[in-house]
Amino acid sequence: MTKRERVIAAIEGRETDAVPCGFSLHFPKEQAYGAAAVDTHIKFFEETDTDILKIMNENLVPYMGEINKGSDYSLVREMSMKDQFMQDQVALVKSILERCDKDAFTLGTLHGITASSIHPLEKMDPSYTYDGVREKLCRLLHEDRDTVLAGMQRIADVMCELAKTYIELGVDGVYYAALGGETRFFTDEEFEAYIKPFDLQIMKAVKDAGGYCFLHICKDQLNMERYKDYGQYADVVNWGVYEAPYSLEEGRKLFPNTAIMGGLPNRHGVLVDGPAEAVKAEVHNVVNSFGKKGFILGADCTLATEQDMGLLKAAVEAARE
Numbered sequence: 001m002t003k004r005e006r007v008i009a010a011i012e013g014r015e016t017d018a019v020p021c022g023f024s025l026h027f028p029k030e031q032a033y034g035a036a037a038v039d040t041h042i043k044f045f046e047e048t049d050t051d052i053l054k055i056m057n058e059n060l061v062p063y064m065g066e067i068n069k070g071s072d073y074s075l076v077r078e079m080s081m082k083d084q085f086m087q088d089q090v091a092l093v094k095s096i097l098e099r100c101d102k103d104a105f106t107l108g109t110l111h112g113i114t115a116s117s118i119h120p121l122e123k124m125d126p127s128y129t130y131d132g133v134r135e136k137l138c139r140l141l142h143e144d145r146d147t148v149l150a151g152m153q154r155i156a157d158v159m160c161e162l163a164k165t166y167i168e169l170g171v172d173g174v175y176y177a178a179l180g181g182e183t184r185f186f187t188d189e190e191f192e193a194y195i196k197p198f199d200l201q202i203m204k205a206v207k208d209a210g211g212y213c214f215l216h217i218c219k220d221q222l223n224m225e226r227y228k229d230y231g232q233y234a235d236v237v238n239w240g241v242y243e244a245p246y247s248l249e250e251g252r253k254l255f256p257n258t259a260i261m262g263g264l265p266n267r268h269g270v271l272v273d274g275p276a277e278a279v280k281a282e283v284h285n286v287v288n289s290f291g292k293k294g295f296i297l298g299a300d301c302t303l304a305t306e307q308d309m310g311l312l313k314a315a316v317e318a319a320r321e
Helices: 002-012 035-047 070-075 084-099 113-122 131-143 143-168 188-208 224-232 248-254 276-290 310-319
Strands: 052-055 103-111 173-178 212-218 234-238 259-263 294-300
Touching: 002 103, 002 294, 035 052, 035 084, 035 310, 052 084, 052 212, 070 131, 070 143, 084 143, 103 113, 103 143, 113 131, 113 143, 113 188, 131 143, 131 188, 143 173, 143 188, 173 188, 188 212, 188 224, 212 224, 224 234, 224 248, 248 276, 259 276, 276 294, 276 310, 294 310
Parallel strands: 052 103, 103 173, 173 212, 212 234, 234 259, 259 294
Antiparallel strands: none
8 A cells, every 4th residue: 555545544444554654743943934844844754754744834823913902803804825824835835745755645734723813812922821822812702702703713714725725735634733622721611602613614624625634632631522523524533642631442432433543642652762662562552452443643742843753763664564
Protein backbone atom coordinates (compact mmCIF):
# COMPACT_ATOMS: atom_id res chain seq x y z
CA MET A 1 0.00 0.00 0.00
CA THR A 2 1.06 3.60 -0.53
CA LYS A 3 0.91 5.87 2.50
CA ARG A 4 -2.27 7.47 1.19
CA GLU A 5 -3.91 4.11 0.54
CA ARG A 6 -2.96 2.96 4.03
CA VAL A 7 -4.54 6.00 5.71
CA ILE A 8 -7.73 5.80 3.65
CA ALA A 9 -8.06 2.08 4.41
CA ALA A 10 -7.76 2.85 8.13
CA ILE A 11 -10.39 5.59 7.82
CA GLU A 12 -12.75 3.18 6.08
CA GLY A 13 -12.16 0.43 8.62
CA ARG A 14 -10.52 -1.91 6.12
CA GLU A 15 -7.46 -4.09 6.63
CA THR A 16 -4.13 -2.32 6.21
CA ASP A 17 -0.64 -3.66 5.55
CA ALA A 18 0.57 -1.65 8.55
CA VAL A 19 -0.68 0.90 11.07
CA PRO A 20 -0.46 4.38 9.48
CA CYS A 21 1.11 7.23 11.43
CA GLY A 22 0.56 10.95 11.77
CA PHE A 23 2.61 13.35 13.91
CA SER A 24 3.22 17.09 13.84
CA LEU A 25 4.86 19.94 15.73
CA HIS A 26 5.05 23.71 15.69
CA PHE A 27 8.27 24.71 13.98
CA PRO A 28 10.49 27.51 15.37
CA LYS A 29 9.16 30.98 14.55
CA GLU A 30 11.93 31.66 12.04
CA GLN A 31 10.94 28.47 10.19
CA ALA A 32 7.15 28.85 10.42
CA TYR A 33 6.50 31.12 7.44
CA GLY A 34 7.28 31.37 3.74
CA ALA A 35 10.06 29.44 2.01
CA ALA A 36 11.66 28.47 5.33
CA ALA A 37 8.42 26.81 6.39
CA VAL A 38 8.25 24.84 3.15
CA ASP A 39 11.80 23.57 3.61
CA THR A 40 11.19 22.67 7.26
CA HIS A 41 7.98 20.78 6.48
CA ILE A 42 9.66 18.73 3.77
CA LYS A 43 12.64 17.97 6.01
CA PHE A 44 10.33 16.86 8.82
CA PHE A 45 8.37 14.56 6.53
CA GLU A 46 11.50 13.03 5.05
CA GLU A 47 13.22 12.49 8.41
CA THR A 48 10.20 10.89 10.09
CA ASP A 49 8.63 9.11 7.09
CA THR A 50 5.12 9.60 8.49
CA ASP A 51 2.16 8.52 6.37
CA ILE A 52 0.33 11.80 6.95
CA LEU A 53 1.84 15.07 5.81
CA LYS A 54 0.15 17.62 8.05
CA ILE A 55 0.67 21.18 6.85
CA MET A 56 0.83 23.52 9.82
CA ASN A 57 -0.95 26.88 9.92
CA GLU A 58 0.65 29.80 11.73
CA ASN A 59 -1.22 32.30 9.52
CA LEU A 60 -3.86 33.19 12.08
CA VAL A 61 -6.83 35.55 12.26
CA PRO A 62 -5.02 38.88 12.71
CA TYR A 63 -5.20 41.67 15.23
CA MET A 64 -7.95 44.12 14.24
CA GLY A 65 -7.91 46.61 17.08
CA GLU A 66 -8.16 46.78 20.85
CA ILE A 67 -10.94 44.50 22.10
CA ASN A 68 -11.48 45.12 25.79
CA LYS A 69 -15.25 44.80 26.19
CA GLY A 70 -17.90 42.75 24.47
CA SER A 71 -19.07 45.48 22.11
CA ASP A 72 -15.48 45.90 20.85
CA TYR A 73 -15.73 42.52 19.16
CA SER A 74 -17.49 44.32 16.32
CA LEU A 75 -13.94 45.17 15.21
CA VAL A 76 -13.65 41.57 13.97
CA ARG A 77 -14.59 42.34 10.39
CA GLU A 78 -15.74 40.17 7.53
CA MET A 79 -12.85 38.27 5.95
CA SER A 80 -12.24 36.36 2.73
CA MET A 81 -9.61 34.27 1.02
CA LYS A 82 -8.23 37.53 -0.37
CA ASP A 83 -6.98 38.56 3.08
CA GLN A 84 -3.20 38.38 3.39
CA PHE A 85 -3.14 35.78 6.17
CA MET A 86 -5.23 33.48 4.01
CA GLN A 87 -3.15 34.13 0.90
CA ASP A 88 -0.02 33.31 2.88
CA GLN A 89 -1.47 29.97 3.94
CA VAL A 90 -2.56 29.15 0.40
CA ALA A 91 0.95 29.91 -0.88
CA LEU A 92 2.44 27.64 1.79
CA VAL A 93 0.13 24.75 0.91
CA LYS A 94 0.77 25.08 -2.82
CA SER A 95 4.54 25.05 -2.34
CA ILE A 96 4.50 22.04 -0.01
CA LEU A 97 2.22 20.05 -2.30
CA GLU A 98 4.58 20.70 -5.20
CA ARG A 99 7.53 19.21 -3.31
CA CYS A 100 6.11 16.59 -0.97
CA ASP A 101 5.85 12.83 -1.35
CA LYS A 102 3.00 12.33 -3.82
CA ASP A 103 2.13 8.97 -2.25
CA ALA A 104 1.47 10.51 1.16
CA PHE A 105 -1.87 11.52 2.68
CA THR A 106 -2.01 15.30 3.11
CA LEU A 107 -3.82 17.40 5.70
CA GLY A 108 -4.29 21.16 5.97
CA THR A 109 -4.55 22.57 9.49
CA LEU A 110 -7.59 24.67 10.34
CA HIS A 111 -7.92 26.27 13.76
CA GLY A 112 -11.40 25.79 15.16
CA ILE A 113 -13.81 28.51 16.15
CA THR A 114 -12.59 28.83 19.73
CA ALA A 115 -8.92 29.16 18.81
CA SER A 116 -9.66 31.44 15.86
CA SER A 117 -11.84 33.66 18.04
CA ILE A 118 -9.08 34.24 20.58
CA HIS A 119 -6.28 34.83 18.07
CA PRO A 120 -7.15 38.54 17.59
CA LEU A 121 -7.12 38.89 21.39
CA GLU A 122 -3.79 37.13 21.87
CA LYS A 123 -2.07 39.60 19.58
CA MET A 124 -3.14 42.55 21.73
CA ASP A 125 -0.70 41.61 24.48
CA PRO A 126 2.18 39.12 24.14
CA SER A 127 2.03 38.48 27.88
CA TYR A 128 -1.42 36.88 27.66
CA THR A 129 -1.54 33.32 28.94
CA TYR A 130 -3.77 30.72 27.30
CA ASP A 131 -6.08 30.60 30.29
CA GLY A 132 -6.12 34.39 30.48
CA VAL A 133 -7.24 34.89 26.91
CA ARG A 134 -9.81 32.09 27.15
CA GLU A 135 -11.26 33.69 30.26
CA LYS A 136 -11.40 36.99 28.40
CA LEU A 137 -13.42 35.46 25.55
CA CYS A 138 -15.87 34.09 28.12
CA ARG A 139 -16.17 37.52 29.70
CA LEU A 140 -16.76 39.21 26.34
CA LEU A 141 -19.54 36.74 25.54
CA HIS A 142 -21.19 37.45 28.88
CA GLU A 143 -20.94 41.21 28.32
CA ASP A 144 -22.33 41.32 24.76
CA ARG A 145 -23.29 37.91 23.49
CA ASP A 146 -24.88 39.09 20.25
CA THR A 147 -21.91 41.21 19.13
CA VAL A 148 -19.36 38.52 19.94
CA LEU A 149 -21.37 35.75 18.29
CA ALA A 150 -21.76 37.90 15.18
CA GLY A 151 -17.99 38.30 15.03
CA MET A 152 -17.50 34.58 15.58
CA GLN A 153 -19.92 33.93 12.70
CA ARG A 154 -17.73 36.04 10.42
CA ILE A 155 -14.73 33.97 11.49
CA ALA A 156 -16.59 30.70 10.93
CA ASP A 157 -17.63 31.79 7.44
CA VAL A 158 -14.05 32.46 6.31
CA MET A 159 -12.89 29.20 7.90
CA CYS A 160 -15.44 27.41 5.75
CA GLU A 161 -13.86 29.10 2.75
CA LEU A 162 -10.43 27.93 3.89
CA ALA A 163 -11.70 24.36 4.24
CA LYS A 164 -13.07 24.45 0.70
CA THR A 165 -9.87 26.00 -0.64
CA TYR A 166 -7.70 23.34 0.99
CA ILE A 167 -9.57 20.61 -0.88
CA GLU A 168 -9.52 22.57 -4.14
CA LEU A 169 -5.73 22.86 -3.81
CA GLY A 170 -5.46 19.08 -3.68
CA VAL A 171 -5.14 18.41 0.04
CA ASP A 172 -6.79 15.14 1.07
CA GLY A 173 -8.35 16.43 4.25
CA VAL A 174 -8.57 19.05 6.96
CA TYR A 175 -7.22 18.76 10.48
CA TYR A 176 -9.83 20.64 12.52
CA ALA A 177 -8.34 21.73 15.84
CA ALA A 178 -11.20 22.14 18.30
CA LEU A 179 -11.11 23.83 21.69
CA GLY A 180 -13.91 24.60 24.11
CA GLY A 181 -14.39 21.29 25.86
CA GLU A 182 -12.52 22.33 29.00
CA THR A 183 -14.97 22.48 31.87
CA ARG A 184 -13.16 25.40 33.55
CA PHE A 185 -14.30 27.85 30.85
CA PHE A 186 -17.68 27.19 29.27
CA THR A 187 -20.56 25.39 30.91
CA ASP A 188 -22.16 22.59 28.91
CA GLU A 189 -25.00 24.95 28.01
CA GLU A 190 -22.62 27.69 26.88
CA PHE A 191 -20.63 25.25 24.75
CA GLU A 192 -23.85 24.08 23.12
CA ALA A 193 -24.87 27.66 22.31
CA TYR A 194 -21.55 29.40 21.59
CA ILE A 195 -19.17 26.79 20.17
CA LYS A 196 -20.85 23.67 18.82
CA PRO A 197 -22.89 25.31 16.03
CA PHE A 198 -19.78 26.96 14.55
CA ASP A 199 -17.66 23.82 14.89
CA LEU A 200 -20.27 21.75 13.08
CA GLN A 201 -20.70 24.40 10.39
CA ILE A 202 -17.00 24.30 9.54
CA MET A 203 -16.68 20.52 9.78
CA LYS A 204 -19.68 20.15 7.46
CA ALA A 205 -17.94 22.48 5.00
CA VAL A 206 -14.97 20.09 4.92
CA LYS A 207 -17.25 17.18 4.07
CA ASP A 208 -19.27 19.18 1.54
CA ALA A 209 -16.01 20.07 -0.22
CA GLY A 210 -15.18 16.37 -0.55
CA GLY A 211 -12.39 16.20 2.03
CA TYR A 212 -11.68 13.92 4.95
CA CYS A 213 -12.24 15.60 8.32
CA PHE A 214 -9.80 14.91 11.16
CA LEU A 215 -11.25 16.22 14.42
CA HIS A 216 -8.59 17.09 16.99
CA ILE A 217 -9.93 17.77 20.48
CA CYS A 218 -7.36 19.72 22.44
CA LYS A 219 -6.39 20.52 26.06
CA ASP A 220 -7.10 19.00 29.46
CA GLN A 221 -9.99 18.72 31.94
CA LEU A 222 -12.36 17.94 29.09
CA ASN A 223 -15.98 16.93 29.01
CA MET A 224 -15.61 14.68 25.97
CA GLU A 225 -19.36 14.09 25.86
CA ARG A 226 -19.70 17.61 24.41
CA TYR A 227 -18.24 16.26 21.16
CA LYS A 228 -20.41 13.18 20.78
CA ASP A 229 -22.45 14.65 17.93
CA TYR A 230 -19.30 15.73 16.06
CA GLY A 231 -18.84 12.17 14.84
CA GLN A 232 -21.38 12.79 12.08
CA TYR A 233 -18.84 14.95 10.25
CA ALA A 234 -15.58 13.39 11.47
CA ASP A 235 -13.67 10.65 9.66
CA VAL A 236 -10.91 10.50 12.28
CA VAL A 237 -10.88 11.70 15.89
CA ASN A 238 -7.76 12.54 17.90
CA TRP A 239 -7.62 13.84 21.48
CA GLY A 240 -5.38 13.91 24.53
CA VAL A 241 -5.59 10.34 25.75
CA TYR A 242 -3.17 11.21 28.54
CA GLU A 243 -4.01 14.92 28.73
CA ALA A 244 -7.84 14.84 28.81
CA PRO A 245 -7.58 12.13 30.19
CA TYR A 246 -9.77 9.85 28.08
CA SER A 247 -8.65 6.42 26.93
CA LEU A 248 -8.60 5.09 23.38
CA GLU A 249 -11.23 2.52 24.36
CA GLU A 250 -13.54 5.22 25.75
CA GLY A 251 -13.08 7.23 22.57
CA ARG A 252 -14.00 4.30 20.37
CA LYS A 253 -17.27 3.98 22.28
CA LEU A 254 -17.97 7.72 21.97
CA PHE A 255 -17.09 7.78 18.25
CA PRO A 256 -18.06 4.29 17.01
CA ASN A 257 -18.17 5.23 13.33
CA THR A 258 -14.82 6.98 12.97
CA ALA A 259 -11.19 5.97 12.91
CA ILE A 260 -9.15 6.84 16.00
CA MET A 261 -5.75 8.55 15.94
CA GLY A 262 -3.40 8.73 18.92
CA GLY A 263 -1.97 6.42 21.54
CA LEU A 264 1.22 8.23 22.63
CA PRO A 265 1.77 11.21 24.96
CA ASN A 266 3.23 14.23 23.18
CA ARG A 267 5.31 16.01 25.85
CA HIS A 268 6.45 13.18 28.14
CA GLY A 269 7.12 9.47 27.97
CA VAL A 270 9.08 7.48 25.41
CA LEU A 271 8.92 10.04 22.57
CA VAL A 272 10.71 12.46 24.88
CA ASP A 273 12.93 10.17 26.96
CA GLY A 274 13.62 7.28 24.58
CA PRO A 275 15.55 5.20 23.86
CA ALA A 276 14.42 3.94 20.46
CA GLU A 277 13.90 0.42 21.81
CA ALA A 278 11.48 1.78 24.43
CA VAL A 279 9.62 3.73 21.75
CA LYS A 280 9.18 0.62 19.65
CA ALA A 281 8.07 -1.44 22.64
CA GLU A 282 5.43 1.14 23.58
CA VAL A 283 4.12 1.36 20.02
CA HIS A 284 3.79 -2.43 19.89
CA ASN A 285 1.98 -2.34 23.24
CA VAL A 286 -0.49 0.32 22.06
CA VAL A 287 -1.21 -1.46 18.78
CA ASN A 288 -1.54 -4.89 20.37
CA SER A 289 -3.91 -3.65 23.07
CA PHE A 290 -6.09 -1.41 20.91
CA GLY A 291 -5.95 -3.25 17.59
CA LYS A 292 -4.91 -2.25 14.10
CA LYS A 293 -8.32 -1.79 12.49
CA GLY A 294 -9.55 1.79 12.22
CA PHE A 295 -6.44 3.06 14.01
CA ILE A 296 -3.79 5.66 13.14
CA LEU A 297 -0.81 5.98 15.45
CA GLY A 298 -0.29 9.52 16.69
CA ALA A 299 0.19 11.63 19.80
CA ASP A 300 -2.09 13.56 22.12
CA CYS A 301 -1.25 16.83 20.35
CA THR A 302 1.70 18.58 18.71
CA LEU A 303 5.12 17.34 19.75
CA ALA A 304 7.73 19.60 21.31
CA THR A 305 9.61 21.79 18.85
CA GLU A 306 12.81 20.12 20.12
CA GLN A 307 11.52 16.61 19.34
CA ASP A 308 14.21 14.01 18.62
CA MET A 309 13.39 12.94 15.05
CA GLY A 310 15.20 9.65 15.52
CA LEU A 311 12.74 8.63 18.24
CA LEU A 312 9.82 9.65 16.05
CA LYS A 313 11.20 7.62 13.15
CA ALA A 314 11.47 4.66 15.52
CA ALA A 315 7.75 4.96 16.31
CA VAL A 316 6.87 5.00 12.60
CA GLU A 317 9.08 1.98 11.92
CA ALA A 318 7.52 0.06 14.82
CA ALA A 319 4.02 0.72 13.49
CA ARG A 320 5.03 -0.91 10.20
CA GLU A 321 6.42 -4.05 11.80
